[in-house]
Amino acid sequence: MRFLVSLVAVLVLMGAAYFGSASSGGQYLFGVIIPYAAIALFIAGVLYRVLGWAKSPVPFRISTTCGQQRSLPWIKNSTLDNPHGTLGVLGRMALEVLFFRSLFRNTKAQIHGRPAFRFVYGADKYLWLGALAFHWSFLLIFIRHYRFFAEPVPGAVLGLQSLDGIMQVWVPSVLITNVLIIGALVYLWGRRLVNPQVRYISLAADHFPLLLLLSVAGTGAYMRYFSKVDLIGIKQLAMGLVSFAPVVPDGLAPLFFTHLFLVCVLFAYFPVSKLMHMGGIFFSPTRNLANNNRAARHINPWNYPVKVHTYEEYEDEFRDVMKAADMPVEKE
Amino acid sequence: MAEKKLKPEELVQIELSPPAREWMDPSVNFRKGTWNYAAVPDTLDYLGLPNAGKWSPPDEEWPLPDNWQEIIHNGIKERLEKYRSFKVFMDICVRCGACADKCHFFIGSGDPKNMPVLRAELLRSIYRNDFTMAGKVLGKIAGGRKLSKQIIKEWFYYFFQCTECRRCSVFCPYGIDTAEITMIGRELLSLLGLGIEWVCTPLANCFRTGNHLGIQPHGFKDSLEFAVDELEEITGIRVNAPINKKGAEILFVAPSADYFASPHYYTLLGYLALFHELGLDYTWSSYASEGGNFGLFHSHEMIKRLNSKIYMEARRLGVKWIIGGECGHMWRVLNQYMDTMNGPADFLEVPVSPYTGTKFEHAASTKMIHISEFTADLIKHNKLNLDxxxxxxxxxxxxxxxxxxxxxxxxxxxxxxxxxxxxxxxxxxxxxxxxxxxxxxxxxxxxxxxxxxxxxxxxxxxxxxxxxxxxxxxxxxxxxxxxxxxxxxxxxxxxxxxxxxxxxxxxxxxxxxxxxxxxxxxxxxxxxxxxxxxxxxxxxxxxx
Structure with a gap:
């Protein structure tokens, strides 16, 4: 049901762009107005969300420690999993952001041999592998697209592209990232349908972005390998957009506008969705703080006085019994 | 458990695959053996906590204040503004499911709402509905739920089925910490007067007598003296267990169960023997006779109210630094909250072991070390004769x-x-x-x-x-x-x-x-x- 809603939404979006871009007015709408609007929404939205997080203070240093603390000099501190200082935190964050270290720990709980039961927690790296394949492919594809927005195309981008196509199959040669991203997305979506636990927790807001990304990658790949769209015209449009002098050349394929529109939807949807985890991870207090609470005091900006029970109040209530028990008191 | 004793082979028939019923349905079955008694009004009144009422979780109607929806809405709003953790954790979960089978309550019960992700969604769905654009526009499709009395019951059931152990947070790719969400969830419930007896009574006890068990100063002294006698019987050595001794070098704070429950008691004998053998210049305190802090299971404010005693007592007694005994959640408070809440402890000195000269730099600010740090250092320097x-x-x-x-x-x-x-x-x-x-x-x-x-x-x-x-x-x-x-x-x-x-x-x-x-x-x-x-x-x- 929740995946059906998402599937229908993505198909409707594709149809709208495919048929909507048929007229010249439609082409201007899908080629210029919507891209600008989407980018504006993306930038404003991301800023709004990130500033919103930044506005809330971090009252306590609550790092989740995943290794040995720094205490006695002869006990080895686990710098990356239980960082004591800034350098360790940077290392920990880099491992999280670039290699999804926490997800790498993933295990799968299984019950063996009922009724003489035994739990086994085997390593389960598939989610980690799928997530890593998707995110890295997406990043590289994103960078590769820079060739549409610059003339001459920077050597690094060209180098990346030829490295990506190193397999030399098909004409034009198949890019590894294309295969990986589609494979990873199919896996990530597939587990939301097949794994009973993950299906149970998945919302429409989980199916939709996966299907949207799949449609972006699918239309992109289709254009590259099968329909062979007018790359010169597309570059003309892209250069016009980035130089704020947009022109829509004639003869651009509806499939291209579909691809572009899906990307625009992705951009516009990004700030109001869970995709903001991209920014959020940098703000996660359990990961981005050192576990040095006992060495350096953390300040809570809204720390306020609370009602406490003072020693004087305590002694006032218990003075007689304390004296009777020969315990020292402040006031006789 | 009270009527029917479940056999292990029955209890272990666990189905980890979720049921057909969607999680958004908040109905809860308060089955005997799976929930805790409600807090008694006297304890809440003693602590000055709001909306105390007499009720029991299986009751059809819970005694909520008239403006309960407003209280919850404003409570969430306030905490979003005060805790970045809460705000970020409400926003960035992608429901990847990595946490699902990391929770001991899920593994042991198969109840899908014990998957950490869903425990958080119970609160997140309200957050979405009330505070996010997607939730306001799309409602249920965006994963939003409208607050209802049934949801309050659901929160009570599941936020008191989380031990704030943080295991899920180790595996979460964003470090989302269910303990943080449970803590906020419990705070919200406590705004409505909904707490559990086994948290709130120890709170009131600790506030008044200095320890969760409600042991008064003379009883505290009796317990320690009894332990001294017992140790003498076993070892033939009469040790000293000073209480409220001004000018001692070290204040020692242990969880109260150590001097009142078994098998904790034998650990207490271990402390006493060790301190005597070293000739440690230390003191117990009857006023700060609790290292544990059930405030952690109630609200941030209660953590601070109870924890304040340790530094206040260290100041009154004029000690130089503090050692803490064997306790779990106590050390979360001492390590992650104490200094921020009740510091700076600038009237104390950085702990230095009198026997090895080791300066415990990692506790340079709180001035409080764990007894195992102290003992490990002694052993490393061959200061103990161990067999x-x-x-x-x-x-x-x-x-x-x-x-x-x-x-x-x-x-x-x-x-x-x-x-x-x-x-x-x-x-x-x-x-x-x-x-x-x-x-x-x-x-x-x-x-x-x-x-x-x-x-x-x-x-x-x-x-x-x-x-x-x-x-x-x-x-x-x-x-x-x-x-x-x-x-x-x-x-x-x-x-x-x-x-x-x-x-x-x-x-x-x-x-x-x-x-x-x-x-x-x-x-x-x-x-x-x-x-x-x-x-x-x-x-x-x-x-x-």
Whole structure:
């Protein structure tokens, strides 16, 4: 049901762009107005969300420690999993952001041999592998697209592209990232349908972005390998957009506008969705703080006085019994 | 559990695949054995907490204040503005499911709302509905739910089925910490007067008498004196246990269960023996006679109100620094909250061991160290005369308590001590120890008799790992450094793994410690015969 809603939404979006871009007015709408609007929404939205997080203070240093603390000099501190200082935190964050270290720990709980039961927690790296394949492919594809927005195309981008196509199959040669991203997305979506636990927790807001990304990658790949769209015209449009002098050349394929529109939807949807985890991870207090609470005091900006029970109040209530028990008191 | 005793083979019939019913349906079945009694109004009134009422969780109608919806809405709003953790954790979960089977309550019960992701969604769905654009426009499609009285009941059921152990947070790719969400969830419930007795009564006790058990100063003194007598019987040495002694160098704070419950008590004997043997200039305090802090299971404000006593007492007594005893959640508070809430402790000095000269720089600000840091340092410098053979009747394994493991990283100190005081030590499987340790299933105020079925379920993964080393190595004692563990693991093991005892690390230190002038020892601190130390004939008999 929740995946059906998402599937229908993505198909409707594709149809709208495919048929909507048929007229010249439609082409201007899908080629210029919507891209600008989407980018504006993306930038404003991301800023709004990130500033919103930044506005809330971090009252306590609550790092989740995943290794040995720094205490006695002869006990080895686990710098990356239980960082004591800034350098360790940077290392920990880099491992999280670039290699999804926490997800790498993933295990799968299984019950063996009922009724003489035994739990086994085997390593389960598939989610980690799928997530890593998707995110890295997406990043590289994103960078590769820079060739549409610059003339001459920077050597690094060209180098990346030829490295990506190193397999030399098909004409034009198949890019590894294309295969990986589609494979990873199919896996990530597939587990939301097949794994009973993950299906149970998945919302429409989980199916939709996966299907949207799949449609972006699918239309992109289709254009590259099968329909062979007018790359010169597309570059003309892209250069016009980035130089704020947009022109829509004639003869651009509806499939291209579909691809572009899906990307625009992705951009516009990004700030109001869970995709903001991209920014959020940098703000996660359990990961981005050192576990040095006992060495350096953390300040809570809204720390306020609370009602406490003072020693004087305590002694006032218990003075007689304390004296009777020969315990020292402040006031006789 | 009260009427029908569930058998282990029945309880273990767990279905980890979720049911057909969608999670957004908030209805809850308050089945006996899976919830805790409600807080009694007197305790809430004593603490000045709002909306105290008389009620019981299975009641159809709960006594909510008229403006309960407004209270919750404003409560969420306030906390979004005060805690970045809460705000970020509400926003960035992608429901990848990595946390799902990391929760001991989920593994032991199969109830899908015990998957950490769904526990958070219970609150997140309200957040979406009330505070996000997508939720306001799309409602249920965006995962939003409208607040209802039924949802309050659901929150109560599931936020008091989380022990705030943080295991899920280790595996979350964004570090989302369900403990943080449960803490906020419980705060919101407490705004409506909804708390549990086993949290709120200890709070009131601790506020008044200085400890959760409500032991008054003279009772505290009696307990310690009783322990001194007992230790004398075993060792022949009369130790000193100073209380409220001004000018001592060190204030020692332990969880109150150490001087009032068993098997904690033997750990207390271990402390007393150690401090005497060193000639440590220290004092106990009757006013700060609790290291634990049930405030952690109630609200941030209550943490601060209770924790304040430690520094206030250190100042009054004029000590130089502080040692803390074996306790789990106590050390989360001491490590992550105390200094921020009640510091700076600039009237104290950076702890320096009087025997080794080690300066505990890692506690340069709080001025408080863990007893295992203190003891490990002593052993490393050969300051203790230890005979590990005195623990040969034990085959030990070590249970990392959740908070010292995941909110501190106190992993090697206890292991170093154990290896030096005992000859037989075996680790449980690696995915069940250290930062991946499994909770006892009864922490965060859930260790009550009425909640026994949930406790047995939640503790099952831990018990199962103990069972593994029992079968493989003949382990007969589970060591730990947590007062709640010591209280709740014995019934858990008796149910799932009969024949394995529970003991504190400093109990084994006390066994192994050779004291100057002691009488020839034949029994350990429990009064049980030690292997190889009895007379020959008795020895034969024991070995059977």
């Amino acid at each position: 590990p053979r005195r623990n040969d009747h034990w085959v030990a394994t070590y249970h990392d308590s959740c908070n010292p493991a995941r909110s501190m990283g106190l992993l090697e100190e206890p292991r170093f001590i154990i290896k030096n005081v005992a000859n037989n030590f075996h680790e449980m499987p690696e995915n069940t120890i250290r930062e991946q340790t499994f909770c006892c299933g009864s922490g965060a105020g859930l260790g009550t008799d009425e909640n026994m079925e949930m406790r047995l379920r939640g503790g099952l993964p831990r018990a199962n790992a103990v069972n593994y080393v029992k079968d493989k190595f003949g382990v007969n004692v589970l060591l730990c450094m947590c007062a709640i563990d010591k209280a709740t693991l014995p019934p858990l093991l008796e149910y799932w793994v009969p024949g394995v005892e529970v003991a504190g690390v400093h109990e084994l230190v006390g066994n192994a410690l050779v004291m100057k002038g002691e009488r020839p020892r034949t029994t350990d601190l429990r009064g049980e015969p030690m292997k190889g130390f009895g007379d020959a004939a008795g020895e034969e008999a024991q070995d059977v």
